[in-house]
Amino acid sequence: MTWVNAVIQGVMLGGLYALFACGLSLMFGVMKVINLAHGDLAMVAAYIALGVVTITHVPAVWSFVLVVPIFAALGYVLQRTLLQASLNRGVITTLLVTFGLSVVIENALQQFLSANSRELNIGSLVSDSFSIGSQITIAYLDLAILVVAVAVLLGLQYFLSSSRSGRMIRAVADDREAAQLSGINYRHVFGIATAIAFGTVALAGLAYGMYTQFDPTTGTTALLLYAFEAVVIGGLGSLWGTLAGGILLGVAQQVGAQYHAADQVLAGQLLFLIILVLRPQGITSRRELA
Amino acid sequence: MSAVGQDTQAAGGQHPRVAARGPAAGRVVTRSRRSALWAGLAAVVAIAILGYLPYLVFSDTTGLMVQFFQLLIMASMWNLLAGYAGLVSVGHQAFIGLGAYFVVLLAMHGLSPFTAIPIATAATGVVGLPVWWLVSRLRSGYFAITMWVIASVCMLIIIQISSLGSGTGIALSGLTQSPTLLAADTYWATLAVAVLAIAGIYALLRSRLGLALTAIRDDEAGAKSIGGRVGSVQRLVFLVTALGCGAAGAVYAIGQQFIVPTAAFDVSFTAEMIFITIIGGIGTIEGPIIGTIVFFILQQTLSADGTWYWIVLGLVAIAVAIWAPRGIWGLVSERFGIRLFPVGFYVWPAGEQPRRLLARSARP
DSSP, X not given: OHXXXXXXXXXXXXXXXXXXXXXXXXHHHHHSOOOTTHHHHHHHHXXXXXXXXXXXXXXXXXXXXXXXXXXXXXXXXXXXIIXXXXXXXXXXXXXXXXXXXXXXXXXXXXXXXXXXXXXXXXXXXXXXXXXXTXXXXXXXXXXXXXXXXXXXXXXXXXXXXXXXXXXXXXXXXXXXXXXXXTTOOHHHHHHHHHHHHHHHHHHHHHHHHHHSOBOTTHIIIIIHHHHXXXXXXXXXXXXXXXXXXXXXXHHHHHHHHHHXXXXXXXXXXXXXHHHHHHOTHHHHSOOOOO | OOBOOHHHHHHHXXXXXXXXXXXXXXXXXXXXXXXXXXXXHHHHHHHHHHHHGGGTSOHHHHHHHHHHHHHXXXXXXXXXXXXXXXXXXXXXXXXXXXXXXXXXXXXXXXXXXXXXXXXXXXXXXXXHHHHXXXXXXXXXXXXXXXXXXXXXXXXXXXXXXXXXXTTTOEEOOOOXXXXXXXXXXXXXXXXXXHHHHHHHHHHHHHSHHHHHHHHHHHOHHHHHHTTOOHHHHHHHHHHHHHHHHHHHHHHHHHHXXXXXXXXXXXXXXHHHHHHHHHHHOTTSSHHHHHHHHHXXXXXXXXXXXHHHHHHHHHHHHHHHHHHOTTHHHHHHHHHHOOXXXXXXXXXXXXXXXXXXXXXXXXXX
């Protein structure tokens, strides 16, 4: 029964990972670039939320109302300036620039906000839970994060398939030159895609900050790798694949932790490597969004 | 300076028009210009002086030089991988950590740590083979992060091994020399690895493979389309960098004498390699050398405040990558036409002849 519980906890943790992964997946799908600062950006969002809560005294749960739009705007501006400038130089430059950004963000957080662990205080919600039988306990917060993740993926799916901006994003992702010939300003489309990705990463950062403690290094030591692993395990380009990948990763980690506490992270990474060996075609397969 | 490769000469044989405009029309092709000769002489003198250094200065100075050479080795390896083979890795700390732990393991079994350096290096290269098999199917960003995951996996596995000190670290045994002699030995070993690493890269780039590498650096798809065996060349380079980083890790272990997994597999190693290479000039042998000097001076002046040092470096590296992608050395060599490590060919315009010393190495 403890194993069943581990799987259920893993599924809910997977929701959090999918939330992290979908922004990474979206940016890769549209711009063909992996944003190595992805995890650190989530941490920035969490720290901004801390600031918002301190200043306005709103409950931490509602901080997303401010933080997500701020982050979306930040994403658009960053894409139109720094990231576009590096994209013009090529993929390698963009990788190096996002890596540099990651190092700068992590150290700036340490410099200005100290290396101490923080958390977004959500009162009793963090421990409230309900039980199924005697062994399985489900925290409301974990369930809420999973629901938010599914809602974000559904919303993203709907946006990409039904809205005008979404169609433009898919067009640019499929064939940038052809989209340009049809009169699409691809730089603006890149900006929109990055804004959405940053919005989701902000949400993921807030969820993580409520879920557990974080410090400036959490973004690189854990979140970036987990998000990437979820994308690869699920298969590139499919948002539902990302959810599946996040859930598989979460289950692997929780089952690993059940076996031995020190095996939690290793189990997830071994699953990732196994998928890489057995299903490499899942990695280089058709690239499409939604 | 126009670097004309061997392929141009081969093509010249098939296309008479090219040959007519080529060396036959009174032009001379050499590998080097005068600056390279002086550089070669300077290198010999510099190595001699560096080798003699432990007799002249105290061990705290040689200790600093050991750090310098370690950075130089790592950055040169990363530059070879990213600058020439087009493979950006953020996980080469895997090989540094493995090299360090192989030395620890060999020393535990009674081997002198210094004798263990070449064996640990080779062992790291052997580990590099399956790693390459795993990551070779991946492109750009995927390759970069998967290497990071592999480094993380290596660390997590070593943390599980209690005989290697688990997560708390392990002292390197077998260092029985007096502190002064140990410092000197460490210095010589690190210097030797650094000289071998750079000489090896230089030889590699001057060989026929170097031509393929330069072609891949300039345009990977283009290199493939004219028949460059991109895959096998990349594999060779990847293994060379695994060996080089393994050797750097081995001397790192001797320099530290106490190895902690989180430090030996720290992504900061790769951050240093990346920033040094970008700032110095990616895709040249000189770049990482210049970059390491700049980096080292920055480190010594800013190290009082560790985070500021990384913030400044990161911002400078971002700016250089976007606005001056050829780095410091790129700007210098463009301005003055200098090449210290000539890996291409130089075509002298008709009427202008190189000095006799250089002409001897000319290819008619």
